Amino acid sequence: MQINDKSGTKEYIANAQRYETMTYKRTGKSGVLLPAISLGLWHNFGFVDNIQNGREVLKCAFDLGITHYDLANNYGPPYGSAEENFGTILKKDFKNYRDELFIASKAGYDMWPGPYGNLGSRKYLISSLDQSLKRMGLDYVDIFYHHRPDPDTPLEETMGALADIVRQGKALYVGISNYQPKETQEAAKILKRLNVPFILHQARYSMFDRWVEDGLLNTLDENGAGCIAFSPLAQGMLTDKYLKGIPKDSRAAKDLTYLDVDTVTNNLDKIQRLNTLAIERGQKLSQMAIAWILRQPQVASVLVGASSANQLKENVKALDNLSFSEDELKLIDKIVS
Numbered sequence: 230m231q232i233n234d235k236s237g238t239k240e241y242i243a244n245a246q247r248y249e250t251m252t253y254k255r256t257g258k259s260g261v262l263l264p265a266i267s268l269g270l271w272h273n274f275g276f277v278d279n280i281q282n283g284r285e286v287l288k289c290a291f292d293l294g295i296t297h298y299d300l301a302n303n304y305g306p307p308y309g310s311a312e313e314n315f316g317t318i319l320k321k322d323f324k325n326y327r328d329e330l331f332i333a334s335k336a337g338y339d340m341w342p343g344p345y346g347n348l349g350s351r352k353y354l355i356s357s358l359d360q361s362l363k364r365m366g367l368d369y370v371d372i373f374y375h376h377r378p379d380p381d382t383p384l385e386e387t388m389g390a391l392a393d394i395v396r397q398g399k400a401l402y403v404g405i406s407n408y409q410p411k412e413t414q415e416a417a418k419i420l421k422r423l424n425v426p427f428i429l430h431q432a433r434y435s436m437f438d439r440w441v442e443d444g445l446l447n448t449l450d451e452n453g454a455g456c457i458a459f460s461p462l463a464q465g466m467l468t469d470k471y472l473k474g475i476p477k478d479s480r481a482a483k484d485l486t487y488l489d490v491d492t493v494t495n496n497l498d499k500i501q502r503l504n505t506l507a508i509e510r511g512q513k514l515s516q517m518a519i520a521w522i523l524r525q526p527q528v529a530s531v532l533v534g535a536s537s538a539n540q541l542k543e544n545v546k547a548l549d550n551l552s553f554s555e556d557e558l559k560l561i562d563k564i565v566s
């Protein structure tokens with residue numbers, strides 16, 4: 230997709246102060262520091278979206294010190310289009326900054342028809358990353374994930390493919406996503422034997438979904454890997470956007486299967502009570518939701534989505550108040566239990 234640049238040939242120059250306010254956290258026992266808040270391109274960056282807006286969000290992110298951008302082969306819609314748009318924006322605005330960026334892609338979900346475009350075979354992972362690199366115009370990604378476990382492919386094969394991807398220089402580090410603690414332990418063991426830098430597990434984690442607390446975070450600790458928490462705002466529910474109804478342009482109002490109006494309505498009472506607590510703390514609910522995740526030492530980064538630059542600016546202010554009293558934590562447990 231082309232960028233219609235009203236500013237003509239004017240080059241994007243990043244904010245010179247971008248590293249002064251962001252916090253960077255070590256990922257497990259690796260050498261990698263990630264911004265406490267990272268940006269995901271699952272929504273808002275496909276061909277169905279306004280690329281100019283996506284471009285503003287990305288520039289805003291980098292200006293705020295957000296150096297980590299998370300993609301996957303199937304982000305869009307249509308599949309692949311978020312990577313293609315990201316590649317266009319990288320070429321236009323970020324060509325001088327590649328070494329300051331930490332870029333992720335993944336494969337594991339349905340991507341192309343037939344038996345080789347899904348799940349966890351070596352055939353799928355290696356060809357998918359080749360396609361992703363082409364779409365983004367990159368020689369390598371900083372991290373490549375297996376996006377979800379595949380119960381039918383031997384883990385040795387999937388992890389072996391990740392190892393070869395690193396050896397081929399197409400990814401610097403590897404990760405897994407949506408793996409349960411036991412599967413994570415097994416994957417970590419294989420990757421260690423293959424001498425491959427397994428540094429991150431990408432897991433859904435928010436006040437509304439706390440499964441990682443049930444063993445995963447400890448497993449990651451034991452294996453020297455970190456956690457990057459996705460959908461930390463429960464896709465927008467943990468913000469103040471649904472307090473007065475369903476805004477027309479919100480994710481819940483869109484014709485997507487990921488967040489529906491009923492889910493929002495069913496959680497409204499909890500959202501209202503959490504919002505009251507956030508106000509008492511002098512924060513927005515979105516900021517409290519992010520700060521609450523960052524209380525876990527294993528969490529290297531909170532991976533947010535944003536449909537506007539203003540949302541991102543608001544979310545980053547979570548870093549201004551990260552501490553919780555015991556009473557506040559107990560109250561949150563009570564509200565969300």
Ligand SMILES: NC(=O)c1ccc[n+]([C@@H]2O[C@H](COP(=O)([O-])OP(=O)(O)OC[C@H]3O[C@@H](n4cnc5c(N)ncnc54)[C@H](OP(=O)(O)O)[C@@H]3O)[C@@H](O)[C@H]2O)c1
Pocket residue numbers: 268269270271272273299300376406407431432458459460461462463464465466468469470478479480481515532533534535536539540541543544
């Ligand atoms: N590994 C996996 O399986 C997996 C799965 C899902 C996601 N992810 C990754 O995680 C990233 C984040 O996921 P997510 O988009 O679900 O995260 P999220 O941060 O929970 O939700 C983001 C959405 O919340 C709304 N929002 C954000 N900040 C807001 C604010 N300050 N005020 C009001 N509304 C706000 C926006 O929705 P509106 O459009 O309504 O404005 C935004 O698109 C994805 O982009 C992807 O990279 C990974």
